Amino acid sequence: MKIAVLDDYQGVARDLADWDSLGAEIRVFTEPFAGEAEVVEALAGFEVIVAMRERTRFPARVLAGLTGLRLLVTTGPVNAAIDVAAARELGVVVCGTGYVAYPTAELTWALILAAARNLPAEWGSMRAGGWQVGLGVGLRGKVLGLLGLGRLGTEVARIGQAFGMECVAWSHNLTADRAAEHGVTAVGREQLFARADVLSVHTVLSRRTRGLIGAAELALMKPSSILVNTSRGPVVDEAALVAALRARSIAAAALDVYDIEPLPADHPLRDLDNVVLTPHIGYVTRELYEIFYRDAVEDIAAFRSGRPIRVLG
DSSP states (O other), X not given: OEEEEOOOTTSOGGGSSOGGGGOOEEEEOOSOOSSHHHHHHHHTTOSEEEEOTTSSOXXXXXXXXXXXXXXXXXXXXXXXXXXXXXXXXXXXXXXXOOOOSHHHHHHHHHHHHHXXXXXXXXXXXXXXXXXXXXXXXXXXXXXXXXXXXXXXXXXXXXXXXXXXXXXXXXXXXXXXXXXXXXXXXXXXXXXXXXXXXXXXXXXXXXXXTTTOBOHHHHHHSOTTOEEEEOSOGGGBOHHHHHHHHHHTSSSEEEESOOSSSSOOXXXXXXXXXXXXEOOSOTTOOHHXXXXXXXXXXXXXXXXXTTOOOSBOO
């Protein structure tokens, strides 16, 4: 059996699980593919592919080109980049792994604090031999707006409450009772944008959430507000966000996700002085990677035994 482990950017996959127990030929890919044709060419002949979240896309046309593929394992319990129905029609089993939400919630707060206290500029000044260069803002008494109050949103809200923030939330299906269970006030969509001092995005990407935050929504926000996105880049209209940041119609943005990933080197977000950027590392922790790769090995072993586990779709 030939196994491909994809998008191991840190080169840690082999150390975080017992791959040798599979007795298989394993190749680890540490760089992203340039496009679909390269995916099909590079992965031809592999019977098993382990995908790291949604870094590599597997639409029907790619799956159809991987004629030797029998098992596709995605880290995490869902993967919007895999056409699971097409895989099933082609006879490819798709399995997932375990997942925990807290690493992304922790990074969300790292980004909020970095933006609120102007940490990139202060750190840059210290590195250059300087001293204080800006004025931060405190969070106590401010309004934390949550676009989505699922597993991640509720965890971020809990930490916000510890900071003494008032938490409000909106999503398409959120009820007042559901929000109140977590000490959060459900508000209307426009009210969410208008009231939030910090607006944090925690909604899945779908047809109705793509571009959900556009120029009109950004215009509702306070000039002092901070937008944080650790969900999916296309939830926010990236061009509208760049325009708002350039015009200072919002104070700052803190982003871990983007329309195109990896973010192009010449992207305008990289040139702005009121944005904090991280390279989609919300889930990139040793503890979660250990879950991902351990479960991936279990999935492969179970598939080989004829009893696949954690099957998706």
